[in-house]
Amino acid sequence: MKTIQIKEELCDWLINYITNTIHGLEAENSTEFNKWAKNFKREEAEFLVNMEFANDWGYDKREQISSKEATEYAQSILKRILDNWHL
16 A cells, blocks of 8 residues: 655645545536636645644654545545535
8 A cells, every 4th residue: 555755745645636636526517616626726725735734744743644544634625625615
């Protein structure tokens, strides 16, 4: 299983994962959502990840995590973004 270095790689990995995932989303009956998803900027993901990163990973003593754990963490951020996309 691939591992991700927390201090060196995780932040960029999360930003890219979130941005690419949102760009790939599409809702059948919502042109407004589809437009938002296609125009979601990397900077928006970067802002959100940076807000969460220090709180969630700043005290973690590990040097690396599994890609599975990183994906689960990214999914939790994605859920919050998607729950609030229209705000």
